[in-house]
Amino acid sequence: MSKYILKRLLTLIPTLLAVIFIVYFIMDLTPGDPGTLILGERASQEEIDAKNEELGYNKPLPVRYVNYVADLVHGDMGNSWKSGRPVMGEIIARLPVTVTLAVGAILIGTVIGILVGILSAVKQYSFLDFSATAIAMALASFPGFWIGMMLILLFSLYLGWLPSFGGGDLKHYILPWITTACPFLASQMRMTRTSMLEVIRMDYIRTARAKGQRESKIIMQHALRNALLPVVTILGINFGGLLGGTVTIETVFTLPGVGSLIIEAIRTKDVPIVTGATVMLASFFAILMLIVDVLYAYIDPRIKSRYERK
Amino acid sequence: MGENTVKVKIKKKSQAGDIWRRFLKNKTAVFGLIVFSLIMLVVLLADVIVSYDSALTQNIMDRLQAPGAAHWFGTDNFGRDIFARIVHGSRNSLLVGIGAVAIGITVGGLLGSVAGFYGGKIDSVIGRIMDTIMSIPLMLLVLSLVTALGNSLINVLLAMMIANIPQYVRIVRAAILSVVGQDYIEAARACGTSNLKIIVKHVIPNAIGPIIVQATMAVGTMILNAAGISFLGMGIQPPTPEWGAMLNEGKQFMTMYPYIVVFPGIAIGLTALALNLMGDGLRDALDPKLKD
Numbered sequence: 001m002s003k004y005i006l007k008r009l010l011t012l013i014p015t016l017l018a019v020i021f022i023v024y025f026i027m028d029l030t031p032g033d034p035g036t037l038i039l040g041e042r043a044s045q046e047e048i049d050a051k052n053e054e055l056g057y058n059k060p061l062p063v064r065y066v067n068y069v070a071d072l073v074h075g076d077m078g079n080s081w082k083s084g085r086p087v088m089g090e091i092i093a094r095l096p097v098t099v100t101l102a103v104g105a106i107l108i109g110t111v112i113g114i115l116v117g118i119l120s121a122v123k124q125y126s127f128l129d130f131s132a133t134a135i136a137m138a139l140a141s142f143p144g145f146w147i148g149m150m151l152i153l154l155f156s157l158y159l160g161w162l163p164s165f166g167g168g169d170l171k172h173y174i175l176p177w178i179t180t181a182c183p184f185l186a187s188q189m190r191m192t193r194t195s196m197l198e199v200i201r202m203d204y205i206r207t208a209r210a211k212g213q214r215e216s217k218i219i220m221q222h223a224l225r226n227a228l229l230p231v232v233t234i235l236g237i238n239f240g241g242l243l244g245g246t247v248t249i250e251t252v253f254t255l256p257g258v259g260s261l262i263i264e265a266i267r268t269k270d271v272p273i274v275t276g277a278t279v280m281l282a283s284f285f286a287i288l289m290l291i292v293d294v295l296y297a298y299i300d301p302r303i304k305s306r307y308e309r310k
Numbered sequence: 311m312g313e314n315t316v317k318v319k320i321k322k323k324s325q326a327g328d329i330w331r332r333f334l335k336n337k338t339a340v341f342g343l344i345v346f347s348l349i350m351l352v353v354l355l356a357d358v359i360v361s362y363d364s365a366l367t368q369n370i371m372d373r374l375q376a377p378g379a380a381h382w383f384g385t386d387n388f389g390r391d392i393f394a395r396i397v398h399g400s401r402n403s404l405l406v407g408i409g410a411v412a413i414g415i416t417v418g419g420l421l422g423s424v425a426g427f428y429g430g431k432i433d434s435v436i437g438r439i440m441d442t443i444m445s446i447p448l449m450l451l452v453l454s455l456v457t458a459l460g461n462s463l464i465n466v467l468l469a470m471m472i473a474n475i476p477q478y479v480r481i482v483r484a485a486i487l488s489v490v491g492q493d494y495i496e497a498a499r500a501c502g503t504s505n506l507k508i509i510v511k512h513v514i515p516n517a518i519g520p521i522i523v524q525a526t527m528a529v530g531t532m533i534l535n536a537a538g539i540s541f542l543g544m545g546i547q548p549p550t551p552e553w554g555a556m557l558n559e560g561k562q563f564m565t566m567y568p569y570i571v572v573f574p575g576i577a578i579g580l581t582a583l584a585l586n587l588m589g590d591g592l593r594d595a596l597d598p599k600l601k602d
C-alpha cells in the first residue's frame with residue numbers, strides 16, 4: 001500500500017513540470033509586458049524596461065522556466081509581480097475563504113445528495129423520486145452564480161435574513177455555501193441514485209432479504225457500502241474542482257478567495273501568482289485523487305489486494 | 311393445407327427507428343427536445359422576431375423600465391430592450407456552445423479513437439498528455455487562454471475547445487474501447503478487413519451512441535462555462551448581446567431592478583436544461599437496459 005502511494009506521488013513530479021511549462025507558455029502569449037501593466041501606461045520606457053529587467057521578464061522563456069523550477073525545488077515560489085509579496089503568502093492568505101467555502105458546500109452537497117439519492121433509489125418512480133430528479137436536473141442546468149444572485153435577492157433583499165456579501169462570520173457563508181453546493185448536490189444525488197439502483201438488484205441483496213434481514217439494515221449496510229465507490233469519486237473530483245473553480249461565486253458574493261486572486265493575476269499578467277496557484281491547485285487535486293483511490297481500498301477489499309500486488 | 315398456413319410478415323425495424331420510438335415515450339426528453347427546438351427557432355429567426363438594432367440602440371429616456379407591453383422583459387441601464395438582447399444573445403451563446411463541442415469532439419474524437427483502437431504506446435502517450443492538461447483547473451486554463459488569445463467570441467470558443475479536449479478524448483476512447491473488445495471486431499479482423507474499414511463500418515456505428523449523449527450534455531456545460539467567462543468580464547465584450555455578459559452588466563443594478571438579471575439567467579438555464587433532458591432521454595433510448 002505505501003509503495004503504491006509513493007509511486008503515485010512520484011508520478012506527480014513530471015505532471016507538475018509539464019503543467020508549469022503549459023502555464024508559462026500560455027502566459028507568455030498574453031499581450032503586454034508586466035512592467036507596463038504594473039507601472040501603468042504613463043510610466044517612461046526606461047522605468048518599464050528597468051521593471052521588466054528586475055522581474056527577469058526580458059530573459060527567454062526556457063531560461064525563465066528553468067529558473068522557476070530551480071527556485072520551486074527550494075520551496076520558493078517567487079514574489080508577486082504586482083504586490084511584491086511572496087506568492088506562497090498571498091495564496092495562503094486567500095486559502096481560508098476558499099477552503100471554508102469548499103468544505104461547507106461539500107458537506108451540504110454530500111449529506112443532502114446521498115440521503116435524497118438513497119430515498120430516490122429505494123422509492124424508484126415515486127413522487128419523491130420524480131421531483132428530486134427534476135430539481136437535481138434544474139440545479140445542474142442553471143448557472144451557479146445566477147442561483148447565487150437569486151438567493152441574494154430573496155434572502156437578503158426581500159426577506160432580509162442573511163447578509164449578501166463580504167466575508168466575516170459564518171453567517172456570511174450560508175448563501176455562498178448553498179449556491180456552491182447546488183450543482184454538486186445534483187451530481188451527487190444522481191450518482192447515488194444510479195449506483196444504488198444497480199446494487200439493489202444484486203443477488204446478495206435478495207439473499208439478505210430472503211434471510212429476513214431488516215430493510216433499513218439492508219439498505220444502509222449491504223447496499224450503500226457497495227454503492228459508495230462512484231459516490232466517493234464524485235466527491236473527490238468535485239472537492240478538487242471547488243478549490244479553484246468558485247471564482248464566479250466569489251465574484252457574486254465578493255468573497256476574497258483563491259479564485260478571485262487568480263483572475264486578478266491573469267488580468268494583470270502576474271505570472272508568479274498564476275503559476276504558483278496552478279501548481280498548488282494541481283498538487284491538491286492529484287493528492288485528493290490519491291486519497292480517493294486509497295479510500296477505495298477501505299471500501300472495497302478487492303481493490304486493496306490489487307494495489308498490494310502492484 | 312391452405313387454412314393452416316399462417317402468413318408471417320417480418321417487418322424489419324431499423325435501429326434508429328427503435329431509438330426514436332423509445333425517445334418519444336420519454337415525456338421529459340420530448341419536453342427537452344421541444345424547448346430546444348424553440349430555442350433553435352429563435353436563433354434562426356432572431357432578425358424576424360426583433361431587429362438587431364433594438365438590441366443595441368441606447369435610449370436614455372427609456373432606461374431601467376420595468377417589464378411591460380412596450381418592453382416585454384424591461385430595459386437595461388442604457389435603455390436597451392432586454393427581450394431583444396436575449397433573442398440576439400441566443401446566437402452567441404449557442405454558437406459558442408455548439409461550436410466548441412463540435413470542433414472539440416472532432417479533434418478529441420480523432421485522438422481518442424487512435425488511443426482506443428491502437429492501444430499500447432500511442433494510448434499511454436496520449437493519455438499522459440491529456441492527464442497533464444486535466445490537472446490544470448479548468449476555469450484557470452480557459453481564462454488564461456482567453457487572455458492570451460484576446461477577448462472575442464471565436465477565442466472563447468477556441469479556449470473552451472482546447473481546455474475540454476481531454477474530456478472528449480476520454481469519452482471517445484472509452485466508447486471505442488467498449489467496442490474494440492467485442493467478438494465481431496475480432497471476426498472482422500479474422501476475415502482480413504482493413505483497419506480503416508473496421509473503424510468506419512464497425513467501430514464508429516457501435517460507439518457513436520454514448521458519444522452523442524455526452525456531446526449533447528457537453529453543449530449545455532459549454533454554454534454555462536461561456537456564460538461564466540463573460541460574467542467575469544472576459545470573453546465577449548459589450549455591447550454585443552450575450553447572456554453571461556448581460557448578467558455581468560446587470561449585476562450592479564440587480565438590487566433595484568431584479569428583472570435585469572432574472573431573464574438572461576432563465577435563458578441560460580432553460581437552454582442547458584433542455585439539452586440535459588434531451589441527453590438523458592437519448593441515453594435511456596440508446597440503452598434500454600439502463601432504464602430498469
